[in-house]
Amino acid sequence: AAQLDRAGRYDTVLIDxxxxxxxxxxxxxxxxxxxxDEDRIVTETTSLLAAARRHPGRVIMISNEVGLGIVPDNQQARLYRDLVGRCNQCVAGEADAVYLVCSGLPLQIKGENHAM
Incomplete structure (x- = not known):
């Protein structure tokens, strides 16, 4: 969030x-x-989203969908999958537009037709 606050002079910021x-x-x-844990991820993500709202330009956030495969066999990997899922839910809930890109093809999940 602090880095995003310092990026105010840029028209577009890409978080990847x-x-x-x-x-x-x-x-x-x-x-x-x-x-x-999930509470900490929600707090950190909320802070990042607040910084994105303060930014005068466009903010694009990239993430991976890690919850479509098999359930990981160890606790740390399951925690990671769950934390990424919670973060993605928070970001998608606040975003103007959401795309799922599969094999290079964008599928719009949320929002009006925005140019990518």
Missing amino acids: CLTLWINNLMFHAGQGDMVI
């Missing part, structure tokens, strides 16, 4: 990608005493 951001949050949580 939210899944790596969550991975980094999980890594840093593992290095200290911070707890990473």
Whole structure:
């Protein structure tokens, strides 16, 4: 969110990608005493979305859909899948437009016809 606040002079900001951001949050949580759970992800995502609303230009956020495959066999991978899913839900809920891109083809999930 702080980086986005400093990007005010740009017409368009591309955040690529939210899944790596969550991975980094999980890594840093593992290095200290911070707890990473859905509540923390919602708080962090809400802060990022507030910064996006403050930005005077266009903000594009990229993420991966990690919940379409099999259920991971270990707790850490399941937590990651769940945290990415919660973040994606929060972002999609606030976004003007949402696209799912599969094999290079965009499928509009939400919003009016926006040029990609």
